[in-house]
Amino acid sequence: MPLTEYPAGRAFPGVIGRTFDVSEPAWPEPRRAADGAPNVLFVILDDTGFGQLGCYGSPIETPNLDRLADGGLRYANMHTTALCSPSRSCVLTGRNHHSNHMAGITEISTGFPGYDGYIPFENGFLPEMLLGHGYNTYAVGKWHLTPSDQTSAAGPYDRWPLGRGFERYYGFMGGDTHQYYPELTFDNHRVEPPRTPEEGYHLTEDLTDRAIAFIADAKQVAPDKPFFLYFATGAMHAPHHVPREWADRYAGVFDDGWDAYRERVFARQKEIGLLPADAQLSRHDPDVQRWEDCSADERRLYARMMEVFAGFLSHTDHHIGRLLDFLESIGELDDTLVMVLSDNGASAEGGPTGSVNENKFFNYVPESLEQNLAAIDELGGPKHFNHYPWGWTWAGNTPYRRWKRETYRGGISDPFIVHWPGGFGARGEIRHQYAHAIDMVPTVLDALGLEPPDRIRGVTQAPLEGVSFAHTFDAADAPTRHVTQYFEMLGHRSIYHDGWRAVCPWPGPSFSEAGRPFGQPITAEELTALDATGWELYHVTEDPTETHDVAAENRATLIELIAQWYVEAGKYDVLPVDGRGQERLAEERPTIARPRTRYVFHPGTQEVSSVAAPRIVNRAHTITVLATIPDDGAEGVLVSQGGVDGGFTLYLSDGRLHYVYNYVADQEFHIVSEGTVPAGRHALSFEFEPTGEARPLEGKGTPGTASLFVDGEPIGSGELPVTIPIAMGLASGIAVGADAGSPVTALYRTPYAFTGTIERVVYDLSGDGVVDHAAEIRMALARQ
Structure with missing residues (x-):
């Protein structure tokens, strides 16, 4: 006799008699995915610039990410928020970072709705949406989305990964961690790494092992059940940690410096088709020393720092390849919608001279060339918390201006790859439609044929703020549906609308031009002055690298965009504008304990x-x-x-x-x-x-x-x-x-x-x- 099943919430359709022989059973219907539902894999890289992946013109070898691009799509016009936690909140919710209360990283939260770090439960996460459709949901790697005071064993745990729709989690809860001695969480409890650095331990390998194990555990029991995996390595964030043999592969590759790197990558990006043939390379950044002006010791140190970073990226790509190979070996890769994104542009947290300890940046401690040179042979190993200098940051964002934390395109324009052989036919093509991290959730739901839920766990859901770009998968000439997008990060503001971008840099176009360092507060008087004279205007359809400020000859357009920025700011809880940086680390906040x-x-x-x-x-x-x-x-x-x-x-x-x-x-x-x-x-x-x-x-x-x-x-x-x-x-x-x-x-x-x-x-x-x-x-x- 076939089983009778009935949907949850419906009345029992069977028969209940006085005894079993006169009764007819019926079972609540198990939650199953639709036939043929694909897997979904998000790979989120950290601090990786537009010009750092091989498939985006870089000399750094990333063969596994390149094969995804060759078998799928590269997007040339994808954007993030310029900082990690804010971007990740967009990736997982489909809402803007201020709507998610995530204006900055959780450690610099302040007491205002767009800034307090408490992602509202009405902004559901993608795993919460997919659970209801029969998906397994896994998060592996960096989280950094829980209010910082709630990441201890005291909880509460409702904003940890398992509280936001993930069934299993393995990774680290904060913004970065030591790659050889990580602070690891497994589900809701702390664990120690399975090996020591002396035994060959490295976090990226460990995360990949766990991701493969999570998928294997379920697929061997329920092979037709799809999964959503959020795979977020700690790479390429500082510390730049990698076994020496990976860094040594790049010995001598960067000896000609960051200026030459930019020229080489820029030419390759034009060849690939990421940029139009008439695009101009953005200016030499005033905060970056020219390579030929560096001393011999500086060039030797800085080249080695970049070799370590390049080895770190290739090492990360290798382990991403292991995950892809596993999916291919079990016949799942073609049926997996893969999206690869960096959370912001390359990072400037190493300062103008690079660092053997990134914590110096957060504490305003100046670097010592003598100390850094003394550590040159140990860079990449467990002894240091190293990061490269601004020159490589700037070069890593080729062809764009500036870097992470700022809303010029160097901070917000990021590599983005989509691969899904079972879902679309395009192979190795480039897409130029405008997109933003908030568009990833709507695109996944659209591709899966799902509607966003009205309620999650009884909480009425806010509307998604992104739009789907699934219509571009097989249509290179499809129109852009994302027409307007605001940006704000640490007081640095910009807005895109229909091919134009207005930018109001803070404290200025560069620190040297502003005469002020990063992280300065903005007073009401200064904001008024900035709105009057501090905005720049770029027609990025014709000038994608923001090379020509056309504000003077397009005053009416600029005024409209400034007004539109304030409209968006009101809509998404962007105010108050706050330019402070490290100062916010010391902000007094509520804590679980009195x-x-x-x-x-x-x-x-x-x-x-x-x-x-x-x-x-x-x-x-x-x-x-x-x-x-x-x-x-x-x-x-x-x-x-x-x-x-x-x-x-x-x-x-x-x-x-x-x-x-x-x-x-x-x-x-x-x-x-x-x-x-x-x-x-x-x-x-x-x-x-x-x-x-x-x-x-x-x-x-x-x-x-x-x-x-x-x-x-x-x-x-x-x-x-x-x-x-x-x-x-x-x-x-x-x-x-x-x-x-x-x-x-x-x-x-x-x-x-x-x-x-x-x-x-x-x-x-x-x-x-x-x-x-x-x-x-x-x-x-x-x-x-």
């Missing part, structure tokens, strides 16, 4: 992220560890915070108490107790007492005196002449009983687990000096 000055951490604690950790920068604080040292002694880390890019560690070695402060990998301060710590139960403490003022815009946190104590008795002290002013460390959080993640110092080998017993760690930020150690011990005894 404000307090005493924090208690327990044994086994690992990776309490900086946003959930006590904020100890620039303030007096005491850290006390209640620990028992066995008769034969103990060694290892008591508590650590941060990693190779900056932080501190408190540990025992050779019977002595040690404190090491890593000032953004620029200087390291080491304080050792004068005597040994005896066996038994003790309160081991560190106290920091400020002795001066912080000067964060100079890259200097407050200086101070660092003191060590055992049971309240001083046993050592030293001076910290400079401390980290803004961000303690990007790579690792608080860990108790070990140095989890990347090491704060090279004085020991991680995790250097403590061999005694720790009861708890207490941070005290009251400013009252060393805590009452006797009271702490009495409290501990009372809780046994």
